[in-house]
Amino acid sequence: MVLSANDKANVKAAFGKIGGQAEEYGAETLERMFATYPQTKTYFPHFDLGKGSAQVKGHGKKVAAALVEAANNIDDIAGALSKLSDLHAQKLRVDPVNFKLLGQCFLVVVASRNPSLLTPEVHASLDKFLCAVGTVLTAKYR
Amino acid sequence: MVHWSAEEKQLIASVWGKVSVEECGAEALARLLIVYPWTQRFFDNFGNLSSPTAIIGNPKVRAHGKKVLTSFGEAIKNLDNLKGTYSKLSELHCEKLHVDPENFRLLGDILVIVLATHFGKDFTPACQATWQKLVGLVAHALAHKYH
Numbered sequence: 001m002v003l004s005a006n007d008k009a010n011v012k013a014a015f016g017k018i019g020g021q022a023e024e025y026g027a028e029t030l031e032r033m034f035a036t037y038p039q040t041k042t043y044f045p046h047f048d049l050g051k052g053s054a055q056v057k058g059h060g061k062k063v064a065a066a067l068v069e070a071a072n073n074i075d076d077i078a079g080a081l082s083k084l085s086d087l088h089a090q091k092l093r094v095d096p097v098n099f100k101l102l103g104q105c106f107l108v109v110v111a112s113r114n115p116s117l118l119t120p121e122v123h124a125s126l127d128k129f130l131c132a133v134g135t136v137l138t139a140k141y142r
Numbered sequence: 143m144v145h146w147s148a149e150e151k152q153l154i155a156s157v158w159g160k161v162s163v164e165e166c167g168a169e170a171l172a173r174l175l176i177v178y179p180w181t182q183r184f185f186d187n188f189g190n191l192s193s194p195t196a197i198i199g200n201p202k203v204r205a206h207g208k209k210v211l212t213s214f215g216e217a218i219k220n221l222d223n224l225k226g227t228y229s230k231l232s233e234l235h236c237e238k239l240h241v242d243p244e245n246f247r248l249l250g251d252i253l254v255i256v257l258a259t260h261f262g263k264d265f266t267p268a269c270q271a272t273w274q275k276l277v278g279l280v281a282h283a284l285a286h287k288y289h
Contacts, residue, residue: 032267035270036267036271111255111259112259112261112265113262118255118259120172120177120197121176123173
């Protein structure tokens with residue numbers, strides 16, 4: 001699945017509008033993911049996953065930063081996330097199915113916080129972008 | 143046997159009470175066809191689906207979206223018997239319509255996003271969790287009679 005020029009423009013514009021709130025979006029994405037898909041908590045036995053957890057906020061910030069980095073380097077997501085791709089393959093080994101779940105929650109955060117941003121076209125582009133990120137992060141799994 | 147807590151039932155009812163079945167149904171189906179264009183394969187007779195604008199304005203899409211979400215309303219009235227509620231529709235989608243059940247999961251996820259755009263902050267994580275559970279179970283019920 002290939003990101004068209006339109007998709008890239010939509011994604012860059014979307015992250016431009018999200019701007020400095022990306023960290024909050026990241027934290028809320030994780031909060032929603034843990035609430036909606038409890039099996040995702042199995043990757044964080046060492047975390048306090050309670051409401052307002054500083055660890056979740058911190059990790060959300062990291063996840064958001066990676067998405068922003070990918071959006072800023074959208075012509076070469078694989079290059080931009082190469083180290084993260086290694087990390088997920090060698091150390092984290094998060095089952096690939098979970099990236100879809102994270103993606104769904106990220107879209108719900110955008111939808112609830114910024115509904116006018118998530119037109120059907122932008123929704124499509126962001127969904128493709130999130131799929132592409134997931135693909136990159138699992139590319140070296142085997 | 144599916145269990146629904148009192149809180150979950152509340153979250154479902156309070157959202158559903160404020161939903162325009164026609165608007166949300168139309169929007170959910172349109173987004174499905176736009177975000178996952180391969181789903182258009184089931185709608186050859188719907189006319190113009192050539193662009194997001196065409197899809198959103200397509201009267202057949204709107205009508206069918208309304209039909210689909212109206213059926214959801216039935217599920218909500220029968221939360222303790224989703225399989226029974228969807229038994230005939232499940233047979234139909236398998237035997238006549240030949241729809242891969244994965245499409246029900248895709249539509250469910252889209253519906254959750256549409257609800258999020260309408261309800262904003264009120265679509266809390268607990269609300270999302272409940273509705274993802276519901277759409278997942280509806281998808282499962284619709285797939286139940288497949289053979």
